[in-house]
Amino acid sequence: MKCEDVYLHICDHLDEDISSPRCRMIREHLDACPNCQAYLSSLKKTITLYKAIPEPSVPAHAHKELFKTISVLTSHRATPVKRKARSKGTTLRH
Numbered sequence: 194m195k196c197e198d199v200y201l202h203i204c205d206h207l208d209e210d211i212s213s214p215r216c217r218m219i220r221e222h223l224d225a226c227p228n229c230q231a232y233l234s235s236l237k238k239t240i241t242l243y244k245a246i247p248e249p250s251v252p253a254h255a256h257k258e259l260f261k262t263i264s265v266l267t268s269h270r271a272t273p274v275k276r277k278a279r280s281k282g283t284t285l286r287h
């Protein structure tokens with residue numbers, strides 16, 4: 194088994210289906226391969242962090258800005274542009 198194989202199937206490994214032959218091979222590879230050990234531990238860390246956060250935390254001001262931007266964009270889309278485009282004869286391109 195190569196490192197690529199481990200990377201490809203590491204999700205299965207994380208699902209704790211330890212009895213499967215592939216998972217056993219992954220475990221054997223992990224025991225011998227520091228690269229994959231490091232990869233797996235960082236992956237697990239990422240997943241742990243991801244699960245620890247209940248929902249994406251966006252700073253309040255960024256949140257406000259985001260909604261402002263969205264409302265501007267949607268209001269632009271909702272109401273047709275009444276004034277003429279600056280360049281004559283052409284409409285606004287998206």
Ligand SMILES: [Zn+2]
Pocket residue numbers: 195196199222226227228229
């Ligand atoms: Zn490896």
